[in-house]
Amino acid sequence: MSDLISVDDHLSDVLRAIRPLDPVDAQLADALGRVLAEDVTAPAALPPFDNSSMDGYAVRTADVADAAAERPVVLTVVGEAAAGGGGAPEVGPGQAVRIMTGAPVPPGAQAVVPVEWTDGGVGGGPAEAMSPAPGRRDGDGWGEVRVYRPAGAGQHVRRRGSDIRPGTLAVPAGTVLGPPQVGLLAAVGRATVTVRPRPRVVVLSTGSELAPPGADLAAGQIHDSNGPMLAAAAEQAGAAAHRAVSVADDPATLRAALADQLGGADLVITSGGVSVGAYDVVKEALGGSGGVTFRRLAMQPGKPQGFGLLDGVPLFALPGNPVSAYVSFELFVRPALRAMAGHPPETLHRPRVEARLDLTAAAEGGPGTLTSPRGRRQFLRGVYAPPAPGEAVGTVRPVGGASSHLIAALAQADALLDIPEATTEVRPGTHLTVVLLG
Incomplete structure (x- = not known):
């Protein structure tokens, strides 16, 4: 086993070779999910003026300090302030201005009385407080409004700059832009932002036995599942994936296909052809290029791995069995893609939690135990259940077995059980590290 490379050492070599993509300017509508590459400060106050948080007066x-249900204060309505409007009259002693939510607070006003605290300007009493009717307009006048409750200074008023003051850092560089951040950038007036682009990923399956999904299968053929699966995984990781046509077991054809794809790719993923068989086309085509190194890792599944830079483009040569390909993607390719997209180091990897092994449904490797090969770090597929009330950790149960072709079991899994190299047997109730895939 001395020639086997550890998972951590291989991952470290991969991440040392990865560089973030150069920033680009993007329209705000296209920035969701990308990593901001600039500090964005607020050029002006937000909100830019004192405005009402309620419909009211x-x-x-x-003037309203002594207002009460049994002794309403009667104010003269002198005008109206609407959102998006201006020019509302000044509020003098004994006066009020009808105001809508979001409208600028008129000069002289110190608070907003919600319409529910008034007669709505149509006479009557508190029983009519929910009436949406405006202050009654008599000819050129606005009538009167009865106020049944007092309002303190600033009540129901959104002060200028209460959200952000001018010059304040609104969104720092390195932020992954979600809907709230996009909304804030729009609020401070940004139509474009500088972000790290989504990595362009080419996914290329190899194997003369492969047929595209939907095609009729000839003798000895199988449908290509790795291509769609790895392209979907790349998209889920934040990349823009392109699935190339699968390549037969011919080194010259593979080299030509790669040369055709490299110009439009930030990263390339191949699957299959990396072991020691007679038709391991990827290893044969690229093994002597000097840019791609092929290794055997102390892991199961996914022992054979290839990685390197081909014309400066990172290339991952993953095993051909579906489970091996997917586990390899999660452990090595996904962190690389996120590093290229500018994500900080602490967010490159899937979340890991501690969970208690549950073997009540089925036992692996013998009655009541889970077995793992010595010297191999095993990543079994499993289903994770969060902690029950009062419990400190959740549980995880394996699905399927250790075989790397069991894609039906993989489709049921939402976690990977991370079993260390030195562990050969795990009993029910043992606490394990679990990689959450959901």
Whole structure:
């Protein structure tokens, strides 16, 4: 086993070779999910002016200080302030301005009385407080409004700059832009932002036995599942994936296909042809190039791996069995893609949690135990259940076996059981590290 490379050493070599992609300017509509590559500061206050948080009446606090249900204060309505409008009259003693949510607070006003605290300007009493009717307009006047509750200074007023002050850092570089961050960037007036681009990934399956999904199978053929699976995994990791046509077991054909794809790729993934068989086309085509190194890792599944730079483009040569290909993607390719997209180191990997092994449904490798080969770090597929009330850790149960062709079992899994190299047997109830895939 001395010639086997550890999972951690291989991952370290991969990440040392990966560089973040150069930033690009993107329209705000295209920035979701990308990593911001600049500090964005607020050029102006947000909100830019004092405005009302309620539909109601802008008033002076002294005028409504004694308002009560049994002794309403009667104010003269002198105008109206609407969102997006301007020019509302100043509020003087004994006066009010009808105001809509988001409208600028008129000069002289110190608070907003919600319409529910008034008669709605149509007479009557508190029983009519929910009436949406505006202040009654008599000819050129606006009538009166009865106020049944006092309002303190600033009540129901959104102060200028209460969200962000001018010059404040709104969104720092390195932020992954989600919907709230996109909304904030729009609020401070940004139509474009500088972000790391989505890596362009080419996925290329190898094997003369492969037929595209939907095609009729000839004798000895199987449908290509790795191509769609790895392309979907790359998209889920934040990349823009392109699935090339699968290549037969011919080194010259593979080299030509790679040469054709490299110009439009930031990263290339191949699957199959990396072991020691007579038709391991990827290893035969690239093994002597000097840019791609083929290794055997102390892991199961996924022992044969290839990685390197081909014309400066990172290339991952993954095993051909579906489970091996997917586990290899999660452990090595996904962190590389996220590093290229500018994600910080602490967010490159899937979350890991501690979980208690549950073998009640089925036992692996013998009654009541789970077995693992000595010297191999095994990543079994499993289903994780979060902690029950009062429990410190959740549980995880294996699905399927250790065989790397069991794609039906893989489709049921939402976690990987990480079993260390020195562990050969795991009993029920043992605490394990679990990689969460969901």
